[in-house]
Amino acid sequence: MRRRLINSTLAVVLVVIAVFGVSLVIVESRTIENAAHDRVQSEAVRLFSSVEAKLAAGDPVTAETLGEHIGTGAAIVRAGAGAEPITLGTMPDGGRITATQSGQTGVSVTVYEGRDQVNQEMGRNLLVILAVALLAVGAAVLLAVRQANRLTAPLTDLAETAERLGSGDHRGKHRRYGVPELDRVADVLDNSAERITKMLTAERRLAADASHQLRTPLTALSMRLEEIAEISAGDPATVKEEAAIALTQVERLTDVVQRLLTNSREQRSGMAVGMDVDDVVKQQIEEWRPAYRQASRAIVRSGKRGLRAVATPGAVAQVLATLIENSLMHGEGRVAIRTRVTGNQVVVEVTDEGPGVAPDLGSRVFERTVSGRNSTGLGLAVARDLAEADGGRLELVQQRPPVFALFLGREAREGDE
The missing domain is CATH 3.30.565.10 (Histidine kinase-like ATPase, C-terminal domain)
Structure with missing residues (x-):
């Protein structure tokens, strides 16, 4: 039972962790992805505004003048329709996140950011979630073991109490365990012990009463009936017949009384x-x-x-x-x-x-x-x-x-x- 309690508790915890853990990973991944797209889009808007501001002021738009406006990643800038593209920063390898901002004058800005940063952030969050899940499993194991011990130890004790009652020791333990259902069983066992003691006392008293009240009158009645049965002259045959039947009944009653006095409670248990x-x-x-x-x-x-x-x-x-x-x-x-x-x-x-x-x-x-x-x-x-x-x-x-x-x-x- 102890193992079943632990296994069932762990199974419930693992199912809960799996459901909520997977949901949390999905939500966190989407949040990080959206944040990266928003960041790249914001960078494109900022760089586009810088290009238009330079054009409006008549300043040259070159890689040197725009270098300070690019952060991580890279960007491709077109200063107008037909203008040569200007590449800023280092183009990331592998997966990229892009955002483009363009205007009516032909100015366009495309910003690129590698997915490495996004993947690293997702990996860190996943490790945190796994660590929390492992802590939850560990706590569940400790709680399951404690709860299993709390339930199985009283059951073992109650089984020993029931065994003692069956073996003839009718003393109640009067021990309680703080679990209402188990305390109810303990109450029933203690009440049963008291009831058995009272039953045994009543049985001994009944045997003594039967011995005192029945043995003497049955013996006297038996002697009287034997005398009647021995009479033959001048008596009807029915008297002898009835006397013989009465003697048979007396013998049966005497046998019942004798068994009542000699049999133990164990030999007569289960009669109800x-x-x-x-x-x-x-x-x-x-x-x-x-x-x-x-x-x-x-x-x-x-x-x-x-x-x-x-x-x-x-x-x-x-x-x-x-x-x-x-x-x-x-x-x-x-x-x-x-x-x-x-x-x-x-x-x-x-x-x-x-x-x-x-x-x-x-x-x-x-x-x-x-x-x-x-x-x-x-x-x-x-x-x-x-x-x-x-x-x-x-x-x-x-x-x-x-x-x-x-x-x-x-x-x-x-x-x-």
Whole structure:
């Protein structure tokens, strides 16, 4: 890149020098040529006036009397019609510049000047122009090298910073370079480092929460189901069948928890993908509809369809499950799930017809151990951590009736601006 910057800068400078240099040479050449013609013409007029003045005074017109009136070059003078020509000075060799002045009395003067002086002056001007061009090229080279170093050195530094982030060093450099575009990239890398640190902290906390909150109840549930499955006498066959299915589900949940506790962030990186929001919402509604039907309540959805977001499908499903479960446990009436778009974000809102969040809780409802209904207060905190780990956020946008909103990054599509 450094070489390309230098070469492109020099190419522009050379083109400018060529265009303006050639134009300047042409203009200077014409100026010198016109000045020489004007000088010779002026000499002819002056010599012609001297000849007429001598003739009017009756003085002889000879080479001796006119010698003092000729400068450089030569002249041919005719003192009247039929008079012999008088040659003054030395006729120049090679190219000549001539000018003739004549009158009605037959007097004529022709002045000759060699082109050597004109050529020398043109040569001096050309050398000056070439010297200025060389100085311009030298200055352009210095500026190009300096500008290339100014741009490539920060890019190298930014590449090293990105490499450090990829290798696990999430400390930001907070270094700026005085170039707005490069400073913007540095800001993004520093923000990414802070975001990665927060994501790792949230993941460790989530793993600890999952271990504490899920391992014990899953073990107890597994033992209870095993006892049910072992009962054979006097029990319907469907009980054993359902118990066996439940045991299978418990084993799957236990495996998920175990992988959550043991896998590192590097092994699980890149899980955020483009996902269909409708699929996750539909899956959650189907999963929770039996529980709501049993409670004589309804769960419905509305809003814009066909939205896609960049997130982890499992995490989004878990966040929605937490919100739907809270509405079932603490809310009343119908639960509505609404999807919409705001800016470059997809929003999934969950609301019910219950009394909502107490005024004294407000935004503290997402803090750990904070609950208004004698629960652990962990569900919403874990749900917010999951949302932030995907680059989104979970907010309480309205307290009465309660409206929880999950904000996710919208997946860019062709044609979007």
